[in-house]
Amino acid sequence: MKEKIDLPKGIFFGIAGITAFLVFVIIGFLLYTAAPVLEMSGIGFITTSVWNYDTHQYGILIFLIDTIILTALTLALAVPVGIFTAMYLAEWAPAWLEKILRPLVELLVGIPSVVYGFFGLLILSNFFVDDLNPFVDHVLGFIPIFRNVHPYFHVGLLLTATILAVMVIPTIVALSQDSMRGVPDEYREASIALGATRWETLKNVVIPAAFPGIVTAVILAMMRAMGETMAVVMLMGNTPVIPSSVFDEGYTMTAKILNDIMYNVALPEPRAALFGIAVVLFLMEILAVAGVRLVCSWAQKRSGS
Amino acid sequence: MYANMKRMNHDVAVSPIVATLVLIVVAVIGAVAVGTIMGTFSTSVSKNVNANQANAASQSEILVAGSTTVDPITQAAGALYSAQNPGVKIVSQAIASGAGVQAVGNGVADIGAISEPVKSAWTTQFPNLKQYQIGEGAIVVITNAAKPANATTVPQLSYADLVDAFTGVAPSGNDFVSGANVVIRADSSGTATVFYGFLGQSAQLTTLPQPTNALPYQAVNGNMAVVQTVGSTKYSIGFADYGDTMTAASGSAPTVAIVPIQDSTGQDYSFANSSVSTYVPFDTQTNITTNWNSLRSVAKYIYQTSVEKGQTPTQTGAAETTYPIALFRPLSYLTNGQPSANVQDFINFMESNPQETNSAGLKEGVFQETNNFAVADIS
Numbered sequence: 222m223k224e225k226i227d228l229p230k231g232i233f234f235g236i237a238g239i240t241a242f243l244v245f246v247i248i249g250f251l252l253y254t255a256a257p258v259l260e261m262s263g264i265g266f267i268t269t270s271v272w273n274y275d276t277h278q279y280g281i282l283i284f285l286i287d288t289i290i291l292t293a294l295t296l297a298l299a300v301p302v303g304i305f306t307a308m309y310l311a312e313w314a315p316a317w318l319e320k321i322l323r324p325l326v327e328l329l330v331g332i333p334s335v336v337y338g339f340f341g342l343l344i345l346s347n348f349f350v351d352d353l354n355p356f357v358d359h360v361l362g363f364i365p366i367f368r369n370v371h372p373y374f375h376v377g378l379l380l381t382a383t384i385l386a387v388m389v390i391p392t393i394v395a396l397s398q399d400s401m402r403g404v405p406d407e408y409r410e411a412s413i414a415l416g417a418t419r420w421e422t423l424k425n426v427v428i429p430a431a432f433p434g435i436v437t438a439v440i441l442a443m444m445r446a447m448g449e450t451m452a453v454v455m456l457m458g459n460t461p462v463i464p465s466s467v468f469d470e471g472y473t474m475t476a477k478i479l480n481d482i483m484y485n486v487a488l489p490e491p492r493a494a495l496f497g498i499a500v501v502l503f504l505m506e507i508l509a510v511a512g513v514r515l516v517c518s519w520a521q522k523r524s525g526s
Numbered sequence: 527m528y529a530n531m532k533r534m535n536h537d538v539a540v541s542p543i544v545a546t547l548v549l550i551v552v553a554v555i556g557a558v559a560v561g562t563i564m565g566t567f568s569t570s571v572s573k574n575v576n577a578n579q580a581n582a583a584s585q586s587e588i589l590v591a592g593s594t595t596v597d598p599i600t601q602a603a604g605a606l607y608s609a610q611n612p613g614v615k616i617v618s619q620a621i622a623s624g625a626g627v628q629a630v631g632n633g634v635a636d637i638g639a640i641s642e643p644v645k646s647a648w649t650t651q652f653p654n655l656k657q658y659q660i661g662e663g664a665i666v667v668i669t670n671a672a673k674p675a676n677a678t679t680v681p682q683l684s685y686a687d688l689v690d691a692f693t694g695v696a697p698s699g700n701d702f703v704s705g706a707n708v709v710i711r712a713d714s715s716g717t718a719t720v721f722y723g724f725l726g727q728s729a730q731l732t733t734l735p736q737p738t739n740a741l742p743y744q745a746v747n748g749n750m751a752v753v754q755t756v757g758s759t760k761y762s763i764g765f766a767d768y769g770d771t772m773t774a775a776s777g778s779a780p781t782v783a784i785v786p787i788q789d790s791t792g793q794d795y796s797f798a799n800s801s802v803s804t805y806v807p808f809d810t811q812t813n814i815t816t817n818w819n820s821l822r823s824v825a826k827y828i829y830q831t832s833v834e835k836g837q838t839p840t841q842t843g844a845a846e847t848t849y850p851i852a853l854f855r856p857l858s859y860l861t862n863g864q865p866s867a868n869v870q871d872f873i874n875f876m877e878s879n880p881q882e883t884n885s886a887g888l889k890e891g892v893f894q895e896t897n898n899f900a901v902a903d904i905s
Contacts, residue, residue: 459746
């Protein structure tokens, strides 16, 4: 009997293959362009902090640390809010309310990041400078990281992290809620039948069962926060210092690339250096994803699920 | 019924590959047929259209990329040019002078707009670069209008403190109030290159060192961002194009004020008034301000001395207390090689100082309107 060619399988495999191939093309292009400077600087590229085109010194330590600090602060703000919102929508909200709230949250995804930047700069920054910063400084100023070091600046780490948190909360909410909804109702019913309260059911049954989905949500949020450029350029101050407080400024890797790339795109060495930053950012994201998944699988094994 | 089924069972199903190929062939034939039919319609329509209308109907676009100083002038003149030449659209991208040079050199933009003298590094990188100077501009030091960075007892900001503030050194004098902070440029700005040249630096600084007691700073992209940031940040000081500054320094509620400064010789420069509330009629057709007029006389002296006579302008040659000549700079369009006829036409249009009627019903050049100085006016 003649073997039939499985055409649908072939077409879908081809499309999936093209998508995967694109990733390799982009990585390859990044590495190829960045290779000269990465070879020249070696490990000093990520351990030194001097960045000077004239003396051919390229060190991104400050940009690297600033990116990590900003991402960590963004997640610290976004993850609790996102997950608690998802919990409410999945477990407590009546259907009619969930139908209203969820699309509203998802609308936030559609707003361009430059609009977020303007919102932060023109509206939110006034609230921060006039009200929030002095209040936090007054209440928590004895802790160095809460001191209002630049009382007049309309830029800062906390402002940027707040705007980025608003940007990534929809991702966390949507994926976490779907993941919690995907937990079979039988689990909940069994737990309640054993006498657990709704909160205990949520804490001990639903969340652990939905954990992989929640972790995926956090990973995607982290990658969006790490790669965000326009809003960060407008709100972070573009000064290469390691912030001494949440109200201090900084300079992330993406902001450095954006500010310098237009002028240096045709010069081989500066271009290679800027692409080197992109390579390091990419590697950071891979490591962060791997790290988070490792920690979570260890946590799941420990909890015996 | 069963007889029909038996007959159907003997038929061989068409292979999906053959079916797809047949579908593609049918689609191509269909497209060709539709195109031919439409073509007969369009031929009959085109016979009734004359050549000028056809030119107007085809949209062409001229991309001008570069200086944020020149951007408002290009936008204003571009609107005038498109009104006179339907079918030509002028698109202006404000990405800073250095990026504009790279864009035109790499063929991304038709024209590169710069607000500084052409650097030798650019002509080395792009040997076919052609320069067309369209005007002159001035740079001013600005501060927050409500809460200025300079102490009110200080009539002029000393040169030493000015240099210290913008180079990340703790100011040696007492010209600044407590809480003073600095706004600089993060992009490849022509304005910044010229300003730092005035401060005695060989190139602009996009980041400053931060020893103890140096004024804290932030870096932004574009002249308007500097003006907006200085206008909203108390006790801040920055530098920006005079034209871009006037949008925020004038009117009933100015957010920035122009700071009187000294130059490296200790010469004081006061600014007549940074408000445009007193207009001085220049002639029956235009309406200008006192200090634009006095800056114009310096720009005229600089252009006529350097471009027309080929000599070096000196501060004693200009009206001495008007403004430092080192804070003036040529505004130019650059092309990579000989521009096309369209582009050359637009450049000629800009060099002629296009005029438009302003809200008061008076004729005003676009350079004047944006508080810059047109070559056609100062030559």
